[in-house]
Structures are given as C-alpha cells and as structure tokens.
Amino acid sequence: MANLIEIKGVTHAYKTPNGPLPVLDGLEIAVPEGEFAAVVGPSGCGKSTLTRLIAGLMKPDRGEVWLHGRLVKSPRKTVGMAFQNPVMLEWRTILQNVILPLEIVAPSMPRKDRIARAEELLALVGLGGFEDKRPSELSGGMRQRASLCRAIVHKPDVLIMDEPFGALDAFTREDLWQTMHELRAKEPFTAVLITHDLRESVYLGDQVFVLSGRPATTQYVLDVTYPGDGMRRLEGLYTPEAAAMLATLREQIQIAQGRHPGPAVH
Template sequence: MKPQDALPSTDTRSRSRSPGARPSNGRVVLEVDGVSKVYPRNSVRALDGIDLEIHDGEFVSIIGPSGCGKSTLLQIAAGLIPATTGEPRLEGTPVVGPRRDIGMMFQQATLSPWRTALQNVLLPIEIRDGAKLARARSDTAMELLHLVGVGEFAKAYPGELSGGMAQRVAVCRMLITEPAVLLLDEPFGALDELTRDRMNEELQRICLERNATAVMVTHSIAEAVFLADRVVVMSARPGRIAEIVDVDLPRPRTFEMTAEPRFAKLTQHVRGELDLGGQL
C-alpha cells in the first residue's frame, strides 16, 4: 500500500496478529491515535496522522528514511514533546508528559561516569523516590545486571566498561522501573556490528523472558526484521506510515535464520517499501 492511498490507519487497525508473533492476549498497551506533529517555526509537517497499536508483549520496529519523524514519534509516545493533533495513550490513559511506566534507551548509553554500574541502574528510582528507596532496590538491580551478563561489573565505573557492556547497563536502568513499554531509539547504533548483533540477540532474549512490549526505531533493515513482530515502514515529508510488514519468523530467532530465504524475502520486502516511500 502506498502512502498516498487511503489513510494507513484503516490498514493498521484491521490487521490481525501475525501468525509468527509471540503469544499475546492482544491487549493494546500503547496506542498512537491520529498523531500529527507540525513545527510552527517553519511549519514543517514532521508527522501526519499516525495510527498505531502496540499489543502486550509485542516488539515493533519503526524504520524509515531520515526526516520521516520516527524519532519524533517515539518522543511523542514518551511524553517528551506534545503532539500537534491526536494523542498517544498508554494503558488507556493519554500520555501528556514523562511517565514512570515508560522506559527509554538511546544510541548513547548516557551512563553517569561518577556512578558505578549499580548506581547507574538505580538512577531512575533515585530520581523518583529518593536515594534511600533506591538503595533498597539494590538486589533487584543486581539481578538485572546478572540477567544481561554484567553482574560482576556492578561496582565498576562506566570508564572501565566497553561500549557493549555500557549499553547492557543502560538496558538494566531502563528495566528497573518495570515499565509497561520500552521505547528504544537506535539503542545499539553506536556499537560495532559484531557487538550490535550480540546485543540484538540479548535484547530478544530479555524481551521474551520478561514478555516486554517494545518499540524500536532503527536505520537497519536487518535489525528491524530480526527483532520485530511487525516492522512499521515510514515515508518522509510528511512522516506517514507507508506499510506495516508482519514478520512471521519463529522465536527465538537466531543468526542462522538471517541467512534463510524467508528472512531475505522479508528484508527485501521492507526495502521495497522504503524505496516506494521515497528517498532513503
């Protein structure tokens, strides 16, 4: 379906859950309802009528050319910037500002270099409930660090961690508040490709283990397909949903699968949609 055809919303809403997706009760966790974003300064229409429903335990990748507003969409969903029209709803309530049930991750790990890995993981608790209650959650933080395989570095400072380990700590910091939805803005984009592949595998494992609901913005088609139950392909100027591609590959996915014809077929399909949507 091409972006200039009928509203993409009809397509999104009528779509049933893909057969390859993880078992889910189909409950909508995050709903983006007719969200548009116009920057009044230069009246650029960054997003135009975005409708999207993300279900419990679902992993959705958003991919599109630069300037398609995918990061803007993520920031609106996180309550960091307001939508011009429409609204994002999390667990049924409109998102009107930063919320404690949203976990975020960015390209840079953004760990505080003066805090140990453990203290960095506890930071969101410290911000919300104070240092005392944060310390009381140390055991949970340690469990998370062990879950992502950096338990023995709990006392280390970020300066002593590699880029991949730093992002693992950032994953823990995101998970410590047990958010209802994870919003990932190119989380491993700054890592080398080998580390990135391993981190993607880890992310899948963690999401499966915790039945996490996640939305990830990425530039990499392979990464988008590898992780996602659905890949949202966006087109630019104005930012619209061009197509939603179901990824019906069984889980857990492995890197052997990326060599299989159905994986290639899916990535080619996404690439085709991206090309239709405009300049990459």
C-alpha cells in the same frame, strides 16, 4: 482493547525560523501488549519525535497517543528509554547508574532491594562483576547493556529505544540483539524500537512499521513471521523467509525515499 500503545492520527510540526516544519502527518501505530514494534523509515522522517511523543515528553499538534488505555498528556513513570548514546552518568558506578530510575519512581524502595534488582539485571545481560566499575572503564557495547538495564529496572510497561545499537560494531550489535531476546523472555515488556537497520527490525520486531518520508505517515506494516520456533536465532536471518521480508522492507523504504516508481511521496 488489547493494544498497549495506540497512536491515532498524530500530526506534528516544529516551529522553525522558516515557518513550520511538518514531521508527522496522521501517523497510525498500534502495538498489542507484550509485542515488539520496530519502526523504520528514511533519515529525518520524525522517528525520534515519535519516541518523545510516546514518552509524553511532548504533545502532538493533532491526534492522540494512548498508553494502557489512557491518553498520554505528560511523562509517566511506566516508561523506559534507551538512546543511541548510552547516557551513562560518569560520576556513578554501573550499579548506581542502573538504580537511577528507582530513585525517582520508587523512592521508598529499600536500598537493599534496589541493589538486588539492579544486580539481577546486570547479571542477565552479562555484566555481573562490573557493578562497581565506572562507565568510562567499560566498552561501548557494555555501556549500552547497562543502559538497557537502566531502561527496564523499574519494570516499565513500555520500553522505547531510539537506535540503541546504532553506534556499535556489527558483532557487538548482534550480541545485543540476542541479549534483547533473553531480556524479553525473562522481563516481559512492550517495546518500540526505532532503527535504521532492516535486519535488526526483522530479527527483533513482531511488527515492522515503515514510515514514509517527512512528514511521516504509516506507509506499510509488516507482520514478522520469523522462521523457526521459540527463541529467535541469528541463523534465521539467512533463510528465504527472512530474505523475502527484507526485500519487501527495502522496497518500501525506497518508496518512502521517493526513489521508486511506486506512489510518489513528495
């Protein structure tokens, strides 16, 4: 099986004072090794729950999450995470922030090698020269770049991102999309990106999974065929092919929100 991530029939409900709140209902997602999966869906449909399940931070009520052919029961060292909040540790420099996962995953790695590895990644995302700055001295976009470096510094097989670009302005976001492609070209990883931005999902994703409203199930899967060869470019978003994909996704989201004459969700 070439799928690195496999989510099979995952059903989950949160306990609340008003009884169980089902968030996922028979979710199916498969991501082949090296591919980039984007997940979109209405607000509050359990997308963040999905990230925590893949990371092994929680267990589903029913169903299975497989990573690399192994059932996920608890957190593993081969996962990297990035959130909408860049979660920088303010008391560490940017370099020390990026090194953090290595301190956990590779405690025996020599200090010199850790620094070299972090410096290499920071240079790759355009943060060369900022190694010794404090996070508070950097802009939001720069902090998010550093956060991405930290998420992949230990060469995880899976990079899980929960709306990492959601709080950034439009231009910074597009810059970071480009950075994401450059990182993937040099540092192959399998990625799951939770996003609210359909253009982002089409620009970054190889597949786009549309989740239905809560409780979420896989409603639609779009195989992205991006116009042009090689490295994706922003101009591609303004082609008829991209427009068609976006129209399909928008329609699916409307169905998921129950605002369309399609199959009712509620």
